[in-house]
Amino acid sequence: MVALASASLPLNEVEVTRTGQSVRVMRPRRAAPADALRPTRAEVNLANLRFNYRALESHLAKSEGGSHKRPRIWGVLKADAYGHGASAVARTLERAGMSGVCVALLEEAIELRSAGIRIPILVMGGYFGPRRAGIDELLEHNLTPVVYDAAEIERIATVIKYSNREPLRVHLKVDTGMGRLGVSPAELPGVLDAFARHREVQLDGLMTHLACADAPDLETTEEQLRRFAELTSQIKRRGLSPKVIHAANSAATLRMPAAWFDAVRPGIALFGATPQNSQLPELKPVMRVRSEIVALRTIPKGEAIGYGHTWRAERESRIATVPMGYADGLDRLLSNKGHGLVHGKRAPIAGTVSMDLTMLDVTDVPNAKVGDEIVWLGPQEGSLGKDVITADEIAEQTGRISWEVLTSVSRRVPRFYREP
Ligand SMILES: Cc1ncc(COP(=O)(O)O)c(C=O)c1O
Numbered sequence: 001m002v003a004l005a006s007a008s009l010p011l012n013e014v015e016v017t018r019t020g021q022s023v024r025v026m027r028p029r030r031a032a033p034a035d036a037l038r039p040t041r042a043e044v045n046l047a048n049l050r051f052n053y054r055a056l057e058s059h060l061a062k063s064e065g066g067s068h069k070r071p072r073i074w075g076v077l078k079a080d081a082y083g084h085g086a087s088a089v090a091r092t093l094e095r096a097g098m099s100g101v102c103v104a105l106l107e108e109a110i111e112l113r114s115a116g117i118r119i120p121i122l123v124m125g126g127y128f129g130p131r132r133a134g135i136d137e138l139l140e141h142n143l144t145p146v147v148y149d150a151a152e153i154e155r156i157a158t159v160i161k162y163s164n165r166e167p168l169r170v171h172l173k174v175d176t177g178m179g180r181l182g183v184s185p186a187e188l189p190g191v192l193d194a195f196a197r198h199r200e201v202q203l204d205g206l207m208t209h210l211a212c213a214d215a216p217d218l219e220t221t222e223e224q225l226r227r228f229a230e231l232t233s234q235i236k237r238r239g240l241s242p243k244v245i246h247a248a249n250s251a252a253t254l255r256m257p258a259a260w261f262d263a264v265r266p267g268i269a270l271f272g273a274t275p276q277n278s279q280l281p282e283l284k285p286v287m288r289v290r291s292e293i294v295a296l297r298t299i300p301k302g303e304a305i306g307y308g309h310t311w312r313a314e315r316e317s318r319i320a321t322v323p324m325g326y327a328d329g330l331d332r333l334l335s336n337k338g339h340g341l342v343h344g345k346r347a348p349i350a351g352t353v354s355m356d357l358t359m360l361d362v363t364d365v366p367n368a369k370v371g372d373e374i375v376w377l378g379p380q381e382g383s384l385g386k387d388v389i390t391a392d393e394i395a396e397q398t399g400r401i402s403w404e405v406l407t408s409v410s411r412r413v414p415r416f417y418r419e420p
Contacts, residue, residue: 171205288378306351344382
């Protein structure tokens with residue numbers, strides 16, 4: 001598929017040629033910096049991203065000289081690189097030397113190829129649609145699918161056979177205890193028969209996914225690794241020798257060298273958040289979400305504000321209104337609980353977070369004025385100090401996980417890329 005902007009089309013449409021047919025589709029629209037009239041934006045610090053990548057590399061290098069060779073990094077950049085913008089993140093990491101990228105969806109993989117990413121792209125979701133178009137796209141874009149059942153292997157083989165193409169390299173996912181995707185031990189022999197029957201589909205990689213790598217104790221993960229070892233031997237006994245064996249998400253990358261094998265698949269750690277019970281203190285947050293005060297008012301003691309009047313002034317108060325709401329990804333559960341940073345100091349959210357706007361009680365920030373920067377996520381330094389709001393902190397306040405906090409920053413918040 002070739003995507004080209006055509007001069008004769010409206011600005012937000014592109015012409016796409018898909019297997020000979022030309023169709024017009026809407027350009028995937030993430031507001032470009034020039035579109036951003038509102039001062040609300042997410043700054044993505046690519047230097048911090050590279051820093052985290054290097055920190056993971058040096059952590060993995062600690063095993064060198066032992067029985068392991070240093071595992072390669074296949075970063076997980078699904079869901080638009082956890083909200084950071086997949087193309088820019090992938091380009092930065094490819095240049096930093098990353099070996100491969102993992103995404104969930106075929107569409108995500110195509111987006112990265114169209115952005116010029118050349119390293120292997122693993123499509124982990126394993127769903128390529130009910131017709132052959134999805135498989136054609138895999139072949140056309142040189143993508144590596146994850147497979148976990150014999151029927152899919154047969155479907156891929158048939159498309160390759162009848163279109164006279166080169167064999168396709170795939171990774172096989174085995175289920176060792178996650179119970180989500182992956183071939184079960186009972187079904188493995190049937191899948192291995194399918195590989196033996198269809199030389200068009202080559203087993204290049206073998207993977208599993210760990211359910212409890214961030215748990216306080218590692219018993220479950222150890223059991224998963226035992227099962228993985230058994231299934232790996234079974235596969236090798238059939239004469240198959242996958243070159244890239246991988247299992248570790250961020251937590252296992254940080255705390256379990258036994259799960260490293262040939263490659264690791266960290267996601268959240270690249271973006272500077274650490275899973276529970278796993279520490280790599282030097283990681284730096286990559287995303288900073290900021291806005292500005294657009295209105296400021298003084299309200300008398302006893303007056304209530306916002307939907308449902310859930311906040312009432314206990315003293316005469318200064319209330320700042322900021323254009324960031326739950327439709328931008330500021331969790332409504334932060335109502336009367338969360339904070340924004342102003343001049344490097346915390347100001348509490350006052351009242352209910354609404355769709356586009358949120359109020360802060362800035363009574364204790366006497367110099368606050370319209371136009372001042374408010375930080376919702378990330379660090380700020382100012383005349384009153386220096387502080388940081390992390391994804392982990394928001395996750396704790398809202399009962400979510402940091403993965404949700406990052407992926408909820410919505411597409412109407414433009415991403416600005418910083419290379420300080
Ligand atoms: C199969 C698979 N591998 C790796 C990851 C990366 O996990 P994390 O973000 O915890 O590093 C994910 C993310 O959910 C995943 O689904």
